[in-house]
Amino acid sequence: MAIDAATVRKVAKLARIAEPEDRIEPLARELNGILTWIEMLSEVDTDGVAPMTSVVHQGLPMREDVVTEGGDPAKVLANAPKAAKDFFVVPKVVE
Template sequence: MAIDAATVRKVARLARIAEPEEKLEALANELNGIMTWIEQLAEVDTDGVEPMTSAVHMPAPMREDVVTEGGDPAKVLSNAPKTINGFFVVPKVVE
């Protein structure tokens, strides 16, 4: 898959990244190099290889599945920059 300057321009616009016109061709070349490397990785035979979550096999630590009171709300909220009526106050993220 070849990536050209027009594709880079479109992706940059969609991602709202301002890139100068003179850098688009260089970015396209870099992305093409990355895509070539990914295509090489796709050629590796992975049949019979188990998926790994870590380079070292370690079982996931287990804990008791018990219901608790949830701790002390005052302690939990003590580090919050702002609270109202026992709840965290966070900035609005939906416009």
């Protein structure tokens, strides 16, 4: 798929990117180079390769699942600007 100047103008307009006219042709050539490189990737043999979500395998940190009595409301709300009946009071944001 080749990208021409008209396509660059259309995409720039849709993305609301103001691109000067003298940059349209070089940008089209650059995008065509990127697409050529992407097409080269389709030639790579990936049969038998498992999909990856990350290049580094990381396990999630686990903690002991313990039932507690919860926090002390007085301590939790000590620095709250405003509290009522053991709850934070926040300004109304939806009218």
